[in-house]
Amino acid sequence: MRIVVLMKPVPDPGEERLGADGRLDRAVSAVINGNDEYVLEAALQLVEANGGEVTLLTMAPAGITDPIRKALAMGATRAVLVSDPALGGACAWSTAQVLAAALRTLEYDLVLAGADTSDGGGGVVGAAIATLLHHPYLSRARKIEPIEGGVRVERISAAGHDVLEAELPAVVAGTQLLGEPRYPSLRGIMGARSKEIAIRTLAEIGLADRPVGGAHATTTLVDARPPASRGSTRVVRGLEPVAAAAAIVDFLVERRAL
């Protein structure tokens, strides 16, 4: 099974900041987006059990390779990095078009993506890519297994979960319930150094004249400001349990919550 994992480097959660241009500052130390690590783990387990290989597909500035090296060290076979100065400030719709165009240059049976990203949070790019490529889209996966000619996914639903099946190629978006990602082994880290990271420009994926990237972003930042203060925290300590409980009840009454 040939799997492409869409992997996004994100600023280390807690360290994010905006640059002077109002865009996310990508110079902050980057890590693999959390949900992407879960789907990478699922992809590695699928190829270990059924054969095949895992290709990472990333759109990022050319300098951000640490998260890609880590994913290669975890066991991915190779990486494709779409990188172009025009892509700075790209919106979700641009990102979907770029990744879909890059996928058209690759051979695959299954595309896996994280359910959403910690720096964007929309959780919409996977569905847009699947729609552009006319692939079935199976989101919110907690389990992914191959079936004859297709894939079976347990999708988290409002009531529990749905069991879904679709033919390949398909796009699946996964969640943390897929299971804990592995740590790279020392051998994996050594081996990752010689693995290929193929860098592709917009022209090389056939988008040279398309309206994608920061200059064509469909959304724009109007204003950024610090949040309104919640007010000071009232701290209660050193009380006996009954007195502590009374303090909570009094506070809830004061806030008209009881």
Next chain:
Amino acid sequence: MGGIWVIGEVDAGGALTKLSGEAATAARAMGEAGSLDVQGVIVSAEPDEAAASLATFLPVVLAVRSPEARERPAAAIVAARVAALAAAADDPPAYLVVGATPDGRDLAGALSALLEVGILVGGTGLAWGAAADGVPAGPRVEMQPFGGRIVTTSAFSGPRGIVLLRPSMVVAEPLAAPGRVEAVAAQGTVNVAPVRVVERVVAPTIGPSIEEARVIVAGGRGVGGPEGFAGLGELAGLLGGGAVGATRAAVDAGWVDYAIQIGQTGKTVKPSVYLAFGVSGAIQHKVGMQTAETIVAINRDPDAPIGEFADLFVVADLAAVVPALTAALRARAG
């Protein structure tokens, strides 16, 4: 100039979701401010009930009967029908408003590709904004990214777009008199290989949904285990039908189900009261609950980060405080 379309979501029982009423109310406010017509759209195997419900919020609702929506995940089908409806409309919509549920996100992503428009996700606020500084008039969407360390307002660069609205950002307000429902034939083709629903598994639920509850009693690693969560459930019951929530650490430990996980990879909630027991307040959890009106934290660790943003921070041992608080609430209830 096109108007605003609200794409209503239908639950497994055929009823309109609560969030759809909120989306309709938010869209109506934008329509009034921007002088745009607002209408609803329901695409479903049996759209009548949900369309009638949506029409209590909007003057016109299009009901599109699409039988294949029964045995397939809704998003791909709804997206194809809405895109075809928009393409055939005399006055195609400028903006679509969709609830930011899992299905709503799938729908918005698919519609983005079919209509070639951008998406804004409303985290904490949604309003109409006049043209200014090269940004056209249109929806202004407020978010609190980066764990709430910043508040941003974003807009569409052009005249069209899709707004994803998070739950509990607005209070749903019906119209004085309900609008009308127009049955419309399903148009367009679903140009995607089908996804089959083989089975729908309903998991047992514990109490009310955390997304709709006014009071949430949340537990973290400090709760210690499933027994501790049973105690929080009792407490929630004494707080006017509160719901139990959890941090990822508690879910990963297997104490409670993922369905009640709050935070970055779980749900985002905005209750009136958030009682956090043994919750450290890590940024991944904070992003899911920071807009709660009142936050009360009980933690043994005086240095827990939640102490920095709670309204009341009680430094105490849960094992003793939970029973004492339960007794106190019971005594109040008489």
